[in-house]
Every structure is written in C-alpha cells, then in structure tokens.
Amino acid sequence: MGRIDLSSLQNIASDNKVSIGAIAKGVILAYFVTLIVFLVFAILITYTNFPESAIPTVVIVTTILSIIIGGIRVAKKVKSKGWLNGAITGFAYMLILYIISSLAITGFVFDKYVVYMMFLGLFTGAFGGIIGINLKGKGMRMKK
Numbered sequence: 001m002g003r004i005d006l007s008s009l010q011n012i013a014s015d016n017k018v019s020i021g022a023i024a025k026g027v028i029l030a031y032f033v034t035l036i037v038f039l040v041f042a043i044l045i046t047y048t049n050f051p052e053s054a055i056p057t058v059v060i061v062t063t064i065l066s067i068i069i070g071g072i073r074v075a076k077k078v079k080s081k082g083w084l085n086g087a088i089t090g091f092a093y094m095l096i097l098y099i100i101s102s103l104a105i106t107g108f109v110f111d112k113y114v115v116y117m118m119f120l121g122l123f124t125g126a127f128g129g130i131i132g133i134n135l136k137g138k139g140m141r142m143k144k
Contacts, residue, residue, distance in 0.1 A: 018085055022077040026089040027096065030070030037062045064124050067093050071128020076136050086129020087122050094121030 041058050044050045067090040074089045075082025094117050102108045 018081070018088060019074070019078045022074045023085060023089050023092060025077070026070035026074035026086075027092050029073050030066040030089070030093050031096075033066040033069050034062055037066070063093075063097075064120070067121055067124040068128035068131070071125040072132035072135065074125075075129040075132025080133075082129035082133030082136075083126045084129065086132065087126035090121035090123070090125020090128070091118060093125070094118050 037058075041050070041055075041062075045052060045055075070089045070093060071082075071086030074085045078085050098114060098117070
C-alpha cells in the first residue's frame with residue numbers, strides 16, 4: 001500500500017481556521033470607532049441644536065458601521081473565510097454590548113430586540129468580512 005501525504009490536508013485546514021486574535025482585534029477596533037463617533041455626537045448634542053430624537057438612529061448606524069469596519073479588519077488578516085470571521089466579530093461585538101448594557105442598565109432581558117441585534121451584528125460582520133476579503137484580493141491596503 002502507498003503512503004498517504006497528509007501535509008496538503010493540514011495546509012488546507014490551517015487556512016480555514018477562525019482567527020481568535022484577529023477577531024479580538026476587530027472587536028476592539030469596532031468599539032474604538034464606536035467610542036469616537038459617540039464622543040463626536042455627544043459634543044454635537046451638547047453644543048448644537050441636534051435633535052435628541054435622532055439618538056437611536058445614530059446608535060444603530062454607528063453600530064453597523066463599526067461592525068463593518070471590524071469585519072473588514074478581521075478579513076484582511078485571515079487567509080480565507082472572511083465572512084465567517086467577520087460574522088463572529090459582529091456577533092461578539094453585540095454579545096459584549098448586551099452583557100455590558102445588561103449589567104449596567106437593564107438587567108438580563110432576552111427579547112426579540114436582543115435577537116434582532118444579534119442577527120444584525122452577525123450579518124453586518126459577515127458583510128464586512130466579505131468586503132475585507134475582496135479588498136485584500138485587489139491589493140488595497142488598510143492600516144494595520
């Protein structure tokens with residue numbers, strides 16, 4: 001019987017891993033972007049006539065953009081499956097946000113809004129991951 005070469009299978013398996021380090025950095029970047037945008041809007045609300053009724057919209061848009069940026073960052077760092085790494089990044093972002101807000105404000109309430117936000121994070125992160133993989137293939141560079 002012939003010998004089976006498993007080295008090519010190991011290379012394929014290592015290319016398809018979820019990168020916990022890249023995901024952690026993507027989540028941190030997403031929260032950093034969120035923090036910066038929230039600080040800018042806090043200044044706008046404080047010193048201008050910016051309507052407070054727009055706050056929920058600003059929060060959702062900021063969250064979506066932050067997760068997309070985090071997903072792009074993650075996908076630029078992995079070899080393949082940017083959509084999966086991005087989706088995990090978005091889900092982790094929302095999970096951390098849920099835990100922090102539950103501890104600080106509302107208590108642990110699990111309702112359809114929480115499920116909606118988790119899916120929003122999951123799909124938004126996957127979208128960012130798809131963008132990041134495609135940007136990586138085009139030779140465009142993002143800041144490390």
